Amino acid sequence: MTPPRPATRGRPPAASRELLQESAFDLFIENGYTGTTVDQIATRAGVSRNTFFNYFDAKGEVFWVELDAATERLKTALADQPAQPADVTDAIRSAMLVAVAPLESHHVPFILTQYDLIGSAAELQASAMSRFATQARLLSGYAQHHGVDSATARAQAYSLIACVVAAAQEWAQVGPQRGRFEPYVERVINSVLAPR
Template sequence: MTDAPRAMRGRPRVGSPSLLEEAAFELFLENGYAGTTVEQISTRAGVSRNTFFNYFAAKSDVFWVGLDASIDRMAAVLDAASADTDTDDGVTPIELLRDALLDVADRLGPSDVPWVLTHFELIGSTHEVMASAIGRATRLSNVIERALGDSAPAAVSRSLSFACVAAVIAAMTSWAEAGPDRGSLAAHLERALSPVLAGFTAL
């Protein structure tokens, strides 16, 4: 009898982050988060431990593949919008920010909810997971604050960026809790974001 073919190890595959994410979630369901190691995730995905760390700085980063991509997209959209502000078309910074946030949110459909939001009872309130979430929130806040530039005093821009991040977190939570008929993130975000932006209409 011939041995079953083994996955190549030590060489990144196309889509390795997704493979590692899928392997991690399978193992978290089997062993729990704390009971799963990076080595086990790498082995399940058929890659080396070094390959894992080519894509992720820590085990908890596998929770945020889609969110990291969305923050990258958000930064690109806002950078592009900021570059166009010299053409005075009457669009305010608040309107640019709202449009950019909702544009990115509209690309996230029902199946794009971060796995950790629907399985948090399995993960538990671990410091590592919470720290990785806070890191993403801080990054998004920095993206928003940078995009606002000098359109408002620094303290106001910082307040707005923090408020927008809070709205995003609230929207993502309600989105995750809405079940399979949740639709895209955009509708949830618009409800959470509108009262926040209404308080900064002078910008």
């Protein structure tokens, strides 16, 4: 069992989201998801319960640090696309690949590799769905802003989110030699979208 980290005063260092996530994952392995409390996670990370809630709304939120960061990169990448893209679909594809580009082998979602420790937690499914819906809104909003009708934009957005989920599942199953996530996403997206 890993000893608790020493307690600190005030707000913890900038890497606290990752530190809390790492502490939570260690405890989930030791005690299972349902056997781990927010207080235990905070103690392991050497912070207060209140500090935990400065970063996460609930215990299940620790699973989505990388997904939340990818969503922020997606917002930026869509904003960075040309004002009048020659091909809206290609602009969206490019933005999605930028969003996942930093994800390396060690970023594979814990929930995909350690699901037996989690079980069927409705809380986790709900928080994942809300994040995917946020990404779909970003994608469909971008497409609609560039002249795609709303039904087509939504259908395309949810299809692309499904591509990322399928790619993540494949990526997780490959094992330690999986490498970067981006090629998996690109291959699945290209199989669904019309070729360039």
